[in-house]
Amino acid sequence: MTRSEFKKTALGGITSNPVFVLVLGMCPTIAKSDNVINAVSLGLCTAAVLILSNVIISLLRKVIPDKVHLPAYIIVIASLVTLVQMIVSSFLPTLNDSIGAFISLITVNCIILGRAEAFAGKNKVLPSFIDGVSMGIGFVLSITLLGAVRQGLTAAFGSGFFDKTMGGFIVLGLMMALFNQIFHIVKQRQKHRAALIERGEP
Amino acid sequence: MNKSIVNALKSVAVLVCVSVVCVAVLAVCNMYFPKYTPTLDRATAERINAICPTGVTDGEAFDKKYIVMLGSDDHGVDLDKYNKSNKSKKAEILAVYGEPKGENAFSYIIESSSTGRDGDIVILIAYRDAVIVGAAVKKQGESYYNKLPAELFDFLTGKSGDVDLGAEFGKTGATLSLNAINRAVNLSNDFAITYNSAIRNSMTDMASAAETNEKGEAVEL
Amino acid sequence: MEIFLNVIVPVLIIAVIAAIFAFCLSYLGDKLAVDRDARIDDIERNLAGANCGGCGYAGCSQFAEALFKGEAQLSRCNPTSPENKKNIAKILGMSVGESVATVAVVHCAGGNRAEDKYSYQGFGDCQSAELLAGGSKACDYGCMGLCTCVRACPNNCIAICKDTGASKVDRDECISCGACVAACPKKIIGRIPVTAKVYIACSNTTKGKEVAKVCKVGCIACGKCERVCPKGAIALSNNLAAIDYTKCIGCMKCASECPRHCIQPIGDGVRLLEKIMAAKEKAKEKAKEAANAATEKQKQDDENQ
Amino acid sequence: MDYFVGIVSIVISGMLTNNIVLNQSLGICPFLGVSKKTQSAVGMGLAVTFVISVSSCVCWLLYTFVLDLLDIGYLSTIAFILVIASLVQLLDIVLKKLSPSLYGSLGVYLALITTNCAVLGTANSVIAQGLDFFQTLMTGVSIGLGFTIALILMAGIREKQALYDIPRPFVGFPIALVTAGIMAMAFYGFSGLSFT
Structure with a gap:
């Protein structure tokens, strides 16, 4: 695990952010990010399941034959989600009231199976763990940001639009465009700096 | 091969x-x-006191045993067995509380639950001789809960036996939640009717027992 | 008894369901498998599997089949790493033409330095201008800078260069998907290996005289580059210089010698060329000073005499 | 008679008032991914309709006759998703054999249907509402058709959008999301429909 590989996977959560760049896991992101508490708690549960599933799947990757790798991955993810659901409903009743129903949505969150097939199924355990952590953090940050923006807008303009799915679509679309623009400017500046360095100027 | x-x-x-x-x-x-087991905590006592006033403050009602949780040995009904036999009704009786003394003596409160759109809805219904005197929701996580008609629980008071909320309130924005509450109410009404006398007797014995030891205390003093 | 009911029974049920599905999936999978050659699966396993669509197919499995039938070249898939490409080449049993990853490049740097036949004010882009008497540039092979390629590129790495006015490919971003190559009506966007340090920024194959008439930076086939190149990597064909990248060692002599500056540096060639140019300037100044000194001395000798 | 009205209201709510993509915001990943060409959108829509209706019926049978009787409801997520994943893979194998052309246009997205939240979402909501078998089938079909309608509309719009020059940061998913948001507003108008 060379340093550069570590750095590349660790920054995966930001450079290839699951929500804004890879465009995965849109269903819970739009459905349940109408306020910050829902967003944060759902994000944390998803991150926990994502990390665990990445580790377990990368452990099992050599054992599972190619024909049934999809159902096998999904059983692991679904049982992890049910486990989290049980833990939350029996040990954290307050959390269960607010997001109990959303946890079952995590099983079909495309990020987890996406990362499992694209990354965990092909790499060793440590890189998968790092990828799980960085993707989890990336997801939590972006869904919380979205939740905060939507809550702010609902507070400002009154409920009825921004906390509904239509508001979610539009706010997410605009924020994705914003991030594209930011990434573009950052890349432009990096290239400009690289060009400067090439010519030897500081 | x-x-x-x-x-x-x-x-x-x-x-x-x-x-x-x-x-x-x-x-x-x-x-x-650990499964969700209903317990008689202060908050529940407050809610019960709200729908079926015991005549004393919430704190006192809780401490002075105005509101008591009736176990299966009191009213002689095994709740699990009862729930199993009523599986088809898709609702459950979780607990029965009684008010041996106070303003509404001998009235009892049944806690029942049913799964709505986003999880279980738990409601408390107070009965006096198997007729509803008050009802309230104890716990729910419904996303469209505010769509339910406000006068839902007032409509329930005075009712007994099977109730049809759908016919009364028509299509509200939260049909699933309304159906869930409807199922829970019908099951607890049914429970109240069948076990009204059993609960009543158990509460009278409890009340008399309470009086004797109260007199006893007085004598000792 | 209670353990049996609560643990063993659910485990058995799910196990039975899993067994049934696993059996039909793999058994039917084999039996119903379309008689797809095993080699196609090997190819697909070697491809990067990103399903990015850069090769123009609906996914890697489609691209693998096209590769197997020989309809597609391997160079169109950029995300696959070179050693995977070698495995695929072994499977297909053919030598891979350009096993090195390629990048797109615009073979024209004319833009505002090339004369205009007319100024195009119409709707749309190069394709519509091309319909009007072969495009708005006097040079039939010149880039009109009306952005067909810019819009065709899936990840926006072509832009119209501000100073030259012709379109330029951003070498680091380009995944060599070929969208611009296909879109350009003048067919002047080609592919060069990523490691290339220099490319010909002109595609005009007419005689030098005509090129000079229509463009200030077009290749007039003077042959200087051919003479100066130590490796013989550059040669004139059809009045236009062409580079053989297997021989080119990137010494940048051709780019520094070219009187029309139409051999452009790319990638790490840029810095190399600047160094060479700076060195040439210094040499010229020294020569000029030496010349002045010489004339100075000449004048003094005349006065002394 | 009112049983029939119930069915009609299920169908209409599945397709229009409670559209799985635009109102419940489930199944968005394939919705954004496939909707570039109308032809593949139709193919994808039909495949999703087939998968949703078959899997919600199978899940209903599995729940009522197996999970519910033995009171192991907590396993429903695993059992459902196992059934859905295997069904999609079977569909994948059969489709590859029977009609390679349709498989060509859908190739990449069949695997995505497994993680399509709409399929599991429908299965769960059918169980939560406690519908009977025929209602489950009608719900599955109507939700699938709702998904297809939204997908075809979206594909039509995005094909038109490809002709205009969209500002650079909006190219690709952002413009698709904003369009979907505006479509969701239009579909929100249907929620006024009621059947009393």
């Missing part, structure tokens, strides 16, 4: 053992994790 059969058996073996391991872990957890 040609190649494809061997492959098939290999993948069957792997998938079966993966699912066996996962389900075993879940089954064991499901058995040993």
Whole structure:
């Protein structure tokens, strides 16, 4: 695990952010990010399941034959989600009231199976763990940001639009465009700096 | 055994053992994790006092045993058995509370639940001789809860036996939640009617027992 | 008894369901498998599997089949790493033409330095301008800078260069998907290896005289580059210089010698060329000073005499 | 008679008032991914309709006759998703054999249907509402058709959008999301429909 590989996977959560760049896991992101508490708690549960599933799947990757790798991955993810659901409903009743129903949505969150097939199924355990952590953090940050923006807008303009799915679509679309623009400017500046360095100027 | 059969058996073996391991872990957890068991805490006592006033303040009602949780030995009904037999009604009776003394003496409160759109809805209904005197929601996580008609619980007071909220309130924005509450109300009404006398007797014995030891205390003083 | 009911029974049920599905999936998978050659699966396993669509197919499995039938070249898939490409080449049993990853490049740097036949004010882009008497540039092979390629590129790495006015490919971003190559009506966007340090920024194959008439930076086939190149990597064909990248060692002599500056540096060639140019300037100044000194001395000798 | 009205209201709510993509915001990943060409959108829509209706019926049978009787409801997520994943893979194998052309246009997205939240979402909501078998089938079909309608509309719009020059940061998913948001507003108008 060379340093550069570590750095590349660790920054995966930001450079290839699951929500804004890879465009995965849109269903819970739009459905349940109408306020910050829902967003944060759902994000944390998803991150926990994502990390665990990445580790377990990368452990099992050599054992599972190619024909049934999809159902096998999904059983692991679904049982992890049910486990989290049980833990939350029996040990954290307050959390269960607010997001109990959303946890079952995590099983079909495309990020987890996406990362499992694209990354965990092909790499060793440590890189998968790092990828799980960085993707989890990336997801939590972006869904919380979205939740905060939507809550702010609902507070400002009154409920009825921004906390509904239509508001979610539009706010997410605009924020994705914003991030594209930011990434573009950052890349432009990096290239400009690289060009400067090439010519030897500081 | 040609190649494809061997492959098939290999993948069957792997998938079966993966699912066996996962389900075993879940089954064991499901058995040993504490389930939601209703307890008579201060908040419940307050709610009960609101819908079926005992004539004293909430704190006093709770401390001075104006509101008591009736176990299955009191009213002689095994709740689990009752719930199992009423599986088809898709609702459950979780607990029965009684008010042996106070303003509404001998009235009892049934806590029942049913799954709505986003999880269980738990409601408390107070009865006096199997007729509803008050009702309120104890716990719910419904996303469209505010769509339910406000006068839902007032409508319930004075009712007994099976109730049809759908006919009364028509299509509200939260039909699933309304149906869930409807199922819970009908089941607890049914429970009240069948076990009204049993609960009543158990409360009278409890009340008389309470008086005797109260007199006893007075005598000792 | 209670353990049996709560643990063993659910485990058995899910196990039975899993067994049934696993069996039909793999058994049917084999039996119903379309008689797809095993080699196609090997190819697909070697491809990067990103399903990015850069090769123009609906996914890697489609691209693998096209590769197997020989309809597609391997160079169109950029995300696959070179050693995977070698495995695929071994499977297909053919030598891979350009096993090195390629990048797109616009073979024209004329833009505002090339004369205009007319100024195009119409709707749309190069394709519509091309319909009008062969495009708005006097040079039939010149880039009109009306952005067909810019819009065709899936990840926006072509832009119209501000100073030259012709379109330029951003070498680091380009995944060599070929969208611009296909879109350009003038067919002047080609592919060069990523490691290339220099490319010909002109595609005009007419005689030098005509090129000079229509463009200030077009290749007039003077042959200087051919003479100066130590490796013989550059040669004139059809009045236009062409580079053989297997021989080119990137010494940048051709780019520094070219009187029309139509051999452009790319990638790490840029810095190399600047160094060479700076060195040439210094040499010229020294020569000029030496010349002045010489004339100075000449004048003094005349005065002394 | 009112049983029939119930069915009609299920169908209409599945397709229009409670559209799985635009109102419940489930199944968005394939919705954004496939909707570039109308032809593949139709193919994808039909495949999703087939998968949703078959899997919600199978899940209903599995729940009522197996999970519910033995009171192991907590396993429903695993059992459902196992059934859905295997069904999709079977569909994948059969489709590859029967009609390679349709498989060509859908190739990449069949695997995505497994993680399509709409399929599991429908299965769960059918169980939560406690519908009977025929209602489950009608719900599955109507939700699938709702998904297809939204997908075809979206594909039509995005094909038109490809002709205009969209500002650089909006190219690709952002413009698709904003369009979907505006379509969701239009579909929100249907929620006024009621059947009393």
